[in-house]
Structure formats: C-alpha cells, structure tokens
Amino acid sequence: MGVTIHVENLNAWYGKVQALHDINLKFEPNHATALIGPSGCGKSTFIRCLNRMHETIPEARVKGRVRIGELDAYNGTSATQLRRRVGMVFQKPNPFPSMSIYDNVASGLKLNGVRNRKQLDEVVERSLNASALWDEVKDQLHKQSGAGLSGGQQQRLCIARALAVEPEVLLMDEPCSALDPISTGKIEELIFQLKEQYTIVIVTHNMQQAARVAEFTGFFLLGKVIEFDKTEKIFTNPSNKRTEDYITGRFG
Amino acid sequence: MANQAFPRPQLTGQPVSQKTTVEPKTRPLPLMPSSSGEVADRLFGFAMLTCAVAILGLLVLIVYELVGRSQLSWHAFGWKFFAGRDWNPVEEHFGALPFIYGTLVSSLLALIIAVPLAVGVAVFTTEMCPKWLRGPLSFTTELLAAIPSVIYGLWAIFVLVPLLRQYVQPFLARTLGWTGLFEGPPYGIGMLAAGIILAIMIVPIISSITREVLMVVPQHQREGVLALGATRWEMIRIGVLRNARAGILGGVILGLGRALGETMAVTMVIGNRPEIARSLFAPGYTMASVIANEFSEATGDVYLSALIEIGLALFLVTIVVNALARLMVWSVTRGLPARAHV
Amino acid sequence: MSERSSNSVAQSSLLRISLWRRFTDCFATSVAALTVVLVLLPLGAIFAYLVYRGIGSINWAFLTQTPKPVGEAGGGMANAIGGSVLILGIASLLGVPFGIGAGIYLAEYGRNRFGDIIRFTSDVLNGVPSIVIGIVAYSVVVLRQKHFSAVAGGFALAIMMVPTITRTTEEMLLLVPQSIREAAYGLGVPRWRTTLSITLRTATSGVITGVMLAFARVAGETAPLLFTAFGNQYWNLNVNQSTAALPLQIFTYAISPFDEWHRQAWAGALVLIVLIVGAVAAVRIAVRRGALAGANN
Numbered sequence: 007m008g009v010t011i012h013v014e015n016l017n018a019w020y021g022k023v024q025a026l027h028d029i030n031l032k033f034e035p036n037h038a039t040a041l042i043g044p045s046g047c048g049k050s051t052f053i054r055c056l057n058r059m060h061e062t063i064p065e066a067r068v069k070g071r072v073r074i075g076e077l078d079a080y081n082g083t084s085a086t087q088l089r090r091r092v093g094m095v096f097q098k099p100n101p102f103p104s105m106s107i108y109d110n111v112a113s114g115l116k117l118n119g120v121r122n123r124k125q126l127d128e129v130v131e132r133s134l135n136a137s138a139l140w141d142e143v144k145d146q147l148h149k150q151s152g153a154g155l156s157g158g159q160q161q162r163l164c165i166a167r168a169l170a171v172e173p174e175v176l177l178m179d180e181p182c183s184a185l186d187p188i189s190t191g192k193i194e195e196l197i198f199q200l201k202e203q204y205t206i207v208i209v210t211h212n213m214q215q216a217a218r219v220a221e222f223t224g225f226f227l228l229g230k231v232i233e234f235d236k237t238e239k240i241f242t243n244p245s246n247k248r249t250e251d252y253i254t255g256r257f258g
Numbered sequence: 259m260a261n262q263a264f265p266r267p268q269l270t271g272q273p274v275s276q277k278t279t280v281e282p283k284t285r286p287l288p289l290m291p292s293s294s295g296e297v298a299d300r301l302f303g304f305a306m307l308t309c310a311v312a313i314l315g316l317l318v319l320i321v322y323e324l325v326g327r328s329q330l331s332w333h334a335f336g337w338k339f340f341a342g343r344d345w346n347p348v349e350e351h352f353g354a355l356p357f358i359y360g361t362l363v364s365s366l367l368a369l370i371i372a373v374p375l376a377v378g379v380a381v382f383t384t385e386m387c388p389k390w391l392r393g394p395l396s397f398t399t400e401l402l403a404a405i406p407s408v409i410y411g412l413w414a415i416f417v418l419v420p421l422l423r424q425y426v427q428p429f430l431a432r433t434l435g436w437t438g439l440f441e442g443p444p445y446g447i448g449m450l451a452a453g454i455i456l457a458i459m460i461v462p463i464i465s466s467i468t469r470e471v472l473m474v475v476p477q478h479q480r481e482g483v484l485a486l487g488a489t490r491w492e493m494i495r496i497g498v499l500r501n502a503r504a505g506i507l508g509g510v511i512l513g514l515g516r517a518l519g520e521t522m523a524v525t526m527v528i529g530n531r532p533e534i535a536r537s538l539f540a541p542g543y544t545m546a547s548v549i550a551n552e553f554s555e556a557t558g559d560v561y562l563s564a565l566i567e568i569g570l571a572l573f574l575v576t577i578v579v580n581a582l583a584r585l586m587v588w589s590v591t592r593g594l595p596a597r598a599h600v
Numbered sequence: 601m602s603e604r605s606s607n608s609v610a611q612s613s614l615l616r617i618s619l620w621r622r623f624t625d626c627f628a629t630s631v632a633a634l635t636v637v638l639v640l641l642p643l644g645a646i647f648a649y650l651v652y653r654g655i656g657s658i659n660w661a662f663l664t665q666t667p668k669p670v671g672e673a674g675g676g677m678a679n680a681i682g683g684s685v686l687i688l689g690i691a692s693l694l695g696v697p698f699g700i701g702a703g704i705y706l707a708e709y710g711r712n713r714f715g716d717i718i719r720f721t722s723d724v725l726n727g728v729p730s731i732v733i734g735i736v737a738y739s740v741v742v743l744r745q746k747h748f749s750a751v752a753g754g755f756a757l758a759i760m761m762v763p764t765i766t767r768t769t770e771e772m773l774l775l776v777p778q779s780i781r782e783a784a785y786g787l788g789v790p791r792w793r794t795t796l797s798i799t800l801r802t803a804t805s806g807v808i809t810g811v812m813l814a815f816a817r818v819a820g821e822t823a824p825l826l827f828t829a830f831g832n833q834y835w836n837l838n839v840n841q842s843t844a845a846l847p848l849q850i851f852t853y854a855i856s857p858f859d860e861w862h863r864q865a866w867a868g869a870l871v872l873i874v875l876i877v878g879a880v881a882a883v884r885i886a887v888r889r890g891a892l893a894g895a896n897n
Contacts, residue, residue, distance in 0.1 A: 086790050114787035313698075313766065378632045381632050382632035406820020412854045416653075492621065515727045521731045522847075553735070566739075576728060583727075584720065584723045
C-alpha cells in the first residue's frame with residue numbers, strides 16, 4: 007500500500023544556484039499527483055529530492071524535511087534504504103544494457119543480495135504482469151536483452167524493475183516524453199492501475215496527461231509551488247493568475 | 259474523479275479512496291536484507307582511493323629508491339659527475355657526460371627525422387586521405403607502436419645497419435662530408451643508426467597525438483578558411499595547423515621523452531663506446547644503454563650507485579619533458595570527454 | 601573566378617596566383633602522401649623480414665625444447681616462452697586490479713582536483729623509461745631477496761601496466777551513461793554494487809581492451825627484465841628463481857656472434873610479434889564489433 011509523503015520547507019541547490027525554494031507539499035497515498043510547469047521550473051529537481059537522487063549530482067545540496075510514511079528521508083535513513091521504498095521511473099527508458107529482460111527486472115533484488123531462484127521467478131512474473139509487459143516478453147525472458155525492446159516496452163520494463171523491489175511510492179519523471187502516443191497510452195493506463203497500490207508522483211510537461219491520470223496537480227514555476235489542488239480545480243478554475251496563464255498556454 | 263477539461267482515454271471510474279492515513283508502523287521487506295550498504299560503500303570508496311593513491315605512491319617510491327641508492331655516487335663526485343668525460347670502473351672514477359651527450363644527440367637526430375614524417379602522416383590521415391583509408395592507416399601506424407623495442411633492434415642490426423654501411427653512409431660522406439658530421443669509417447653501427455631507429459619508433463607517438471589534436475580543431479575553423487576561397491592546403495596551414503600548434507608541440511615533446519628513455523634498440527646499434535665525437539658515423543653510448551649493459555655486472559658499490567645516478571638523471575629529465583608535453587596536449591584537447599560527464 | 605571583375609589584368613593575376621596556389625596544394629598533398637609511404641616502408645620491411653627470417657626456424661622443437669649449448673644445432677625457446685607467461689602472469693596479477701581500481705576511482709569519485717593530480721601522475725608514470733622502472737624493481741625486490749627472480753620482473757612490468765589500464769578504464773566507465781547508474785541508485789542499490797555490477801559490467805569489453813593494450817605493451821619489454829628476471833638457460837617455473845623471457849632471449853641471441861642463435865632470435869621475434877599483434881588486432885576487432893554496444897542508447 008502507498009504511504010503519505012510530507013514535504014516541509016524543502017530547498018535545493020546546484021552549486022550556488024538555488025533550484026527549489028521552500029516547498030511544502032503533501033501527497034496522498036494511493037493517488038497520483040502530477041507536477042506540471044515549464045521546463046527548468048524545478049519539478050524534476052523536486053521529484054529527485056524525494057528519493058535523494060538529487061544528491062548524486064556533484065555539488066548538489068538539499069535542505070528541509072521529507073517524510074515518506076514513517077521514514078524521515080534526510081534524517082536517520084540511508085539513501086539506499088529510502089530508495090528501496092521509493093521507486094523511480096526516468097525520463098528516458100534506461101534498462102541495463104548488459105542484462106536480459108529477466109535480469110533487468112530481478113536486478114533490484116539480485117543486487118541487494120536476494121538469491122532465491124523461486125522467489126525471483128515469482129517477483130519477475132508479478133512485476134512484469136503489473137507493468138502489462140508479461141504477455142509480450144514471457145517467451146524471451148532470458149534470451150532478449152533489455153536494450154533490444156521497443157521504447158515503450160523498455161519504459162514498461164523499467165516500471166517492472168522499479169515495482170520488483172516492492173516500493174510504496176513510485177516517482178515518475180516525465181515517463182512518456184520519449185515515447186510515441188500508443189506507448190504513452192499504455193503507460194497512462196498502467197499508472198491508473200498502479201495508483202491503487204502506490205503513491206504516485208508524476209512529473210509531466212503534458213497538461214492533458216496530468217489531467218488524465220492524476221487526482222492532484224501541483225504547478226511549479228521558478229522553483230516554487232504556485233498552486234497545488236485537485237486536478238479538476240487546477241484545470242477548470244485555478245485560483246492563481248499565473249497557473250491560469252500557463253494552462254491556457256499564454257506562456258511556458 | 260471525472261475531469262471536464264480533458265477526458266480520460268478509458269474511465270475506470272474507481273471511487274475516491276478514503277484518506278487512509280493509518281499506515282502499518284513498519285513495513286517489513288521480507289525479500290531484501292535491510293543493510294543499507296553504507297559501510298560497504300565507504301570501504302569500497304576507500305579501496306578505490308587506495309588504488310589511486312598507489313599511483314602517487316609508485317612515483318614516490320621511484321624517486322625514493324633512485325635518490326637513496328645514488329647517494330654514494332653523489333657524495334663521491336657531486337656535480338662533476340655530469341661534466342666528467344671519464345668512465346672508468348676499474349679506478350672507480352665516473353663521469354656521465356658521454357652518455358648524456360649520446361642520449362641528447364641520438365634523440366635530437368630522431369626528432370629531426372621523425373617530426374616532419376609524423377606530422378605529414380597525421381595531416382594526411384585526418385585531412386587529405388579518403389575516408390575509407392583513414393581506419394587502416396591509423397591502424398598500421400598503431401602497429402608500429404606495438405612492435406617491441408627489441409625487435410626494432412634486431413631488425414636494425416641485421417637490415418638497417420648493413421644498408422647504412424653499404425649505401426647511405428658512403429653517399430653521405432661523399433656529399434655532406436665537408437660538414438664534419440658525416441666522416442670517418444662507415445661502420446654502420448653508431449649514432450646515425452641509433453637516431454634513425456629511434457625516429458621510426460617515435461613516429462607513431464607523435465603522429466597519434468598530432469592526429470588527436472587535429473581532430474579537436476573545430477570544423478567551423480576549417481570552413482571559415484575554406485569560405486575565403488582557400489585551397490585545401492591553405493586551409494590546413496591556416497585553419498588547422500596554426501590552431502593545433504601547442505598540441506603538436508606537446509606530441510613532439512612526448513616523442514622526445516620516449517626517445518630519451520628508449521633502451522634496447524639503441525643499445526643494439528649505437529656501438530656502446532663512451533666517447534664524444536662530432537661525426538654521426540662514430541659509435542656512442544646513451545644513458546639508458548649504459549645502465550642496460552653494465553648494471554647486472556657492476557661490481558663495486560660506487561659503480562652501481564653511479565649507474566643509478568644516471569638512472570635518476572634520466573628519470574628527472576623524462577619527468578620534466580613528459581609533464582611539459584602533457585600540459586601542452588591537455589591545453590588543447592582537455593575537457594572534451596571529461597566534462598561531458600554529469 | 602570572380603565574374604564581377606571588369607579589370608582583366610587583375611583577373612589574370614588572380615588566375616596566375618591561383619595556378620601557383622593549386623600547385624602548392626598538389627605539392628603539399630604529395631609530400632604528405634610521401635611521408636605515409638616513408639613511414640609504412642620500415643613497417644613493411646620489419647614484418648617481411650620477420651616472416652622471411654623467422655618462419656623457417658619455427659618448428660616443434662623450437663617451441664618445446666630449451667636451448668642447446670653453443671655449437672650444437674637445434675634447441676628452442678620453450679624456457680623463454682614459459683618464463684614470459686610466468687612473468688606476465690605475475691605482472692597482470694599485481695597490476696590489473698590496481699589499474700582498474702584507480703580507473704574506477706578516477707571515473708566515479710575523482711572528478712575533482714585530487715583526481716586531476718592522479719590523472720597527471722598516471723600520465724607521467726606512463727612516460728618513465730622502462731630501464732628506470734627496472735632499476736626500481738631491482739632495488740625494491742632483487743636487493744631485498746638477494747637474487748634475481750620472476751617476481752622482480754613481474755613487479756617491474758606491473759608498474760608499467762598500471763597507468764595504461766587506469767586511464768582506459770576511466771575512459772570506458774565515463775562512456776557509460778549516467779542514466780544507467782541512476783537506474784541502479786533508484787532501486788536502492790548501493791553505490792559500490794552499482795559501480796561493480798552495473799557500470800563496470802556495462803563497460804567490460806572496453807576495460808578488457810585497456811588491459812590487453814597494457815599487456816601487449818609490456819609483453820615485449822626487455823629493459824626492465826635485464827636485471828630483475830635476468831634470464832635463464834633452463835626451464836624454470838619457480839617464481840623466486842631467475843627466469844628466461846622471450847624478449848630477453850631475443851636480445852641475448854641477437855647480439856651474439858652465432859648464426860644459429862641469430863636464426864633463433866628471428867624465430868623468437870616472430871613468435872613474440874604474432875602474440876602481440878594478434879592481441880592488439882583482436883582487441884581492435886572486438887571494439888569495432890560493438891564493445892559497449894549496449895551502452896550507447
């Protein structure tokens with residue numbers, strides 16, 4: 007089941023440049039929340055702060071508090087422990103090129119020391135089913151390299167890989183931006199099913215997508231949250247002028 | 259949760275789930291061990307750091323051993339060691355000047371022969387030759403670099419030296435003998451043979467660095483000059499070579515560094531006689547060769563120490579030369595692959 | 601030429617310059633082509649001679665027997681081939697882990713000032729004359745052990761392998777896209793595990809290329825073995841004994857006055873070059889066949 011994410015006074019920097027200013031947000035469990043905004047507004051940086059991916063970039067810094075369920079992300083939790091509970095899907099599909107489909111999905115468990123073959127088989131099948139890829143690849147699990155799939159399949163493989171470690175939160179950083187419309191549709195459908203079990207945060211530059219998949223939407227601009235509300239409200243009756251300008255396409 | 263603005267592709271119409279803020283206190287992860295890997299991470303980082311520091315350590319070790327073991331000779335002869343022309347193991351009197359002279363002359367000779375050839379090859383492969391020829395050409399020059407020194411030496415003894423003795427040296431003596439550089443009996447073996455074999459050996463180094471540097475010259479520099487109506491050669495001269503000067507010079511110095519320290523091939527053809535002669539036909543001796551020939555049979559402590567001091571001098575010279583070369587090459591090519599990361 | 605120019609004098613002078621310029625252009629191209637020929641000539645000559653002089657002396661006895669005393673025909677270089685394998689084995693065992701480790705450090709942790717210092721040191725170390733490395737191995741190993749040994753030779757060659765392996769490993773790891781590392785981090789895989797099982801594994805063929813190049817470079821080294829492994833006329837696989845090596849044996853035979861030994865030197869050289877060129881070519885083909893093939897998406 008998903009967990010609630012609390013973000014309090016989150017600030018982030020790249021070297022001396024401040025990318026996020028005092029973000030305060032709460033994400034509901036078992037819902038999808040979309041983060042929209044023009045490029046460079048900090049939405050990707052923000053999502054990367056939720057699983058401490060931001061700090062893998064040299065000279066990047068974070069200040070503030072993030073709670074994932076009962077875990078305090080930046081206090082008393084190691085980054086690796088946190089990331090096992092907060093899965094992430096990236097903008098460009100990034101399956102491990104040297105691994106088969108099976109190994110890609112099992113990689114999270116294998117690399118964290120799980121060796122039990124039967125358990126792995128189960129998890130791989132369950133995860134691939136959950137990401138709606140099982141039927142397409144079940145006959146070539148070991149033969150086909152992860153890099154040999156189509157773009158949309160690769161992205162679903164990456165989702166399966168993230169699900170295999172049984173996270174509670176799924177972060178998606180523009181998961182469809184490198185995909186064709188049909189693959190995008192499949193991923194959106196998937197998000198719909200997945201949010202029954204996970205807390206999903208999805209960054210997207212595509213407002214229609216936000217409206218289609220998310221119950222809540224946050225609008226980011228210049229590293230600040232301008233407005234956060236139910237998706238319906240944001241897209242039909244935003245309370246902030248700048249939000250309205252953005253969703254009606256007047257800038258951005 | 260229907261949305262007016264944008265209809266969903268397929269509405270599953272699930273109800274808004276209740277605010278389930280009650281979560282299980284600790285969610286067990288049965289599959290994975292809960293170790294964070296932080297200790298292992300730190301150990302791993304430390305191990306890799308150790309390997310990196312070992313490289314520094316190696317350099318320090320080299321300096322330490324060379325300096326320590328050459329003390330005896332240093333105390334006995336001081337600076338005069340490098341000015342003395344007498345190398346006499348029997349009386350334990352050592353002067354390294356003939357070796358320094360031999361090293362310098364053979365290396366300079368090699369540079370004079372190799373630089374035009376190497377730059378020519380690099381320019382031809384990067385700028386002039388058809389594309390399909392590029393790969394094979396650079397591969398063959400790479401092959402030259404892969405041939406071991408001892409095989410160059412072998413070839414030089416049995417092929418190059420007879421050629422020099424029978425044809426090249428008599429010809430040079432007849433035409434350029436008046437300079438004093440090409441006189442005396444044509445043994446074949448001697449400074450000239452060493453210089454030529456060294457030149458063949460350093461061509462691949464200089465040309466591969468030059469090629470690297472030329473390829474870094476931005477395309478718009480070439481196009482800019484071509485757009486002025488320049489011929490290809492003018493484009494190369496003005497747009498390419500001028501921009502790559504520092505890097506090419508770096509490559510040349512790198513070749514010099516290799517020539518200074520080259521041992522086997524030179525030892526096999528230079529004649530190994532500690533003399534300073536004007537003629538390039540005369541036999542000579544280099545710093546590296548004297549170490550190679552006499553080290554394992556050096557009996558006295560001072561003798562051994564003197565040889566190590568020559569090694570130290572050779573080391574210092576090549577370090578300076580190489581550092582200089584690297585800085586020059588870096589100043590041109592630097593940053594490209596390194597900064598693309600992250 | 602310029603059609604606008606109404607001045608025929610200017611035009612003809614332009615034309616003349618152009619002829620001269622076209623001539624220099626042609627001339628420069630031919631000179632450059634000539635340099636290529638001049639450089640490839642010795643290469644061709646060396647290989648031709650190696651095959652011509654060497655092939656006749658390579659036979660089963662050459663590969664399986666130890667040298668006969670001077671004056672007796674026959675005998676071979678089995679001891680030298682075995683010794684080379686032994687010494688190179690020791691060198692790889694010592695040098696490869698350190699080289700790869702340092703390369704990993706530079707690529708994954710060393711994007712800073714200290715990393716630059718290591719990079720620079722490594723490049724400088726690469727240029728230290730091999731004979732000087734020999735002296736160091738002599739004074740570190742031989743003087744302490746009190747006798748020549750395969751270990752001393754291996755130590756010297758290991759020092760020479762490290763810089764090459766370090767720099768190629770670094771380069772190859774940097775070719776692995778950052779997104780691949782992020783994918784692993786995102787799964788909660790610790791950094792060390794990511795580096796070994798994901799990054800290094802993706803770059804495996806590239807790293808092997810570096811190792812092979814370093815190997816090929818030291819396989820033919822003679823100078824650092826002169827007073828470390830020293831050479832041995834007999835079969836020896838004891839790492840603490842003086843040991844023969846192919847390049848050493850070639851050197852000894854080449855400067856000897858005996859025709860029979862000269863023949864054997866050529867044969868040994870042919871064996872050595874086939875080994876080295878074979879390694880380099882294999883690596884090059886492997887690289888072109890898509891080393892890192894998976895990593896460029």
